[in-house]
Amino acid sequence: MKSHIRLTPGFYTAAMIGFHRVTLEYARTQTKALYDINFEIKKGEFCFLVGHSGAGKSSLLSLLLKRLEPTSGAIYFGGENLRALRGDRIALHRRKIGVVFQDHRLLKDQTVEDNLLFALRVLGVPKAEWENRVTRVLRLVGLVHKKRSFPEELSVGESQRVAIARAIIGDPPVVLADEPTGNLDLTNAITVLEILKSIHARGATVIVATHSRELVEAYPQRVLVLKAGQLVRDDRSGKYSLS
Ligand SMILES: Nc1ncnc2c1ncn2[C@@H]1O[C@H](COP(=O)(O)OP(=O)(O)OP(=O)(O)O)[C@@H](O)[C@H]1O
Numbered sequence: 001m002k003s004h005i006r007l008t009p010g011f012y013t014a015a016m017i018g019f020h021r022v023t024l025e026y027a028r029t030q031t032k033a034l035y036d037i038n039f040e041i042k043k044g045e046f047c048f049l050v051g052h053s054g055a056g057k058s059s060l061l062s063l064l065l066k067r068l069e070p071t072s073g074a075i076y077f078g079g080e081n082l083r084a085l086r087g088d089r090i091a092l093h094r095r096k097i098g099v100v101f102q103d104h105r106l107l108k109d110q111t112v113e114d115n116l117l118f119a120l121r122v123l124g125v126p127k128a129e130w131e132n133r134v135t136r137v138l139r140l141v142g143l144v145h146k147k148r149s150f151p152e153e154l155s156v157g158e159s160q161r162v163a164i165a166r167a168i169i170g171d172p173p174v175v176l177a178d179e180p181t182g183n184l185d186l187t188n189a190i191t192v193l194e195i196l197k198s199i200h201a202r203g204a205t206v207i208v209a210t211h212s213r214e215l216v217e218a219y220p221q222r223v224l225v226l227k228a229g230q231l232v233r234d235d236r237s238g239k240y241s242l243s
Pocket of ligand 1: 026029031032033051052053054055056057058059060
């Protein structure tokens with residue numbers, strides 16, 4: 001008998017994320033940013049996304065967050081086609097993803113603790129859990145003692161660690177980091193990497209877009225290489241190479 005069940009890519013492989021023939025063209029400028037991108041990332045995988053400036057890394061992450069729609073192709077997240085998500089379901093989707101940017105984007109007029117509480121409020125986490133969650137994430141990034149500091153009283157590295165704490169305070173199954181160490185020296189970059197490693201060790205799926213060879217070499221994991229909008233390598237030996 002013919003089956004009418006249509007399985008999504010990744011159904012059998014426990015893929016958390018799937019790109020299937022994805023292309024992206026920015027309509028206004030007619031810039032083709034991504035061409036025929038295909039890959040899957042399994043639940044709990046750690047993956048670097050590398051490529052020259054303009055290769056399409058940030059565009060790919062924006063597609064995953066459904067800030068952009070692909071021009072063609074399909075993006076799957078936890079087995080769901082993102083194209084089908086509407087209204088509240090888009091917000092729910094975004095709550096499953098913790099995002100860390102190059103610039104920490106903390107609220108300047110609020111303390112570290114208030115920045116974290118703001119995130120918990122937005123996520124709708126019950127108040128009874130707030131204190132525990134704040135302490136837990138600040139411990140993870142080693143900044144419990146900076147709870148009452150304002151962002152301008154922190155070093156760049158510390159600010160980035162608070163941004164990571166904020167990204168994971170809702171226990172998202174997926175963490176995306178776009179150039180998380182771009183503004184940091186190597187020592188601070190490695191500290192940030194160690195935090196991302198511990199988030200990975202706790203079971204999260206982590207994608208890190210980076211230009212940093214040092215970062216990739218310090219934690220040899222799967223490396224996806226974008227070149228002028230094309231996925232030219234999918235290296236599971238953790239080698240950094242841009243071609
Ligand atoms: N909003 C936009 N409108 C039009 N074109 C865009 C837009 N954002 C990015 N692009 C173009 O899309 C291509 C991919 O850009 P993207 O920012 O994804 O690259 P990237 O790999 O993240 O680069 P970088 O490492 O410099 O951040 C580039 O040609 C860029 O100029």
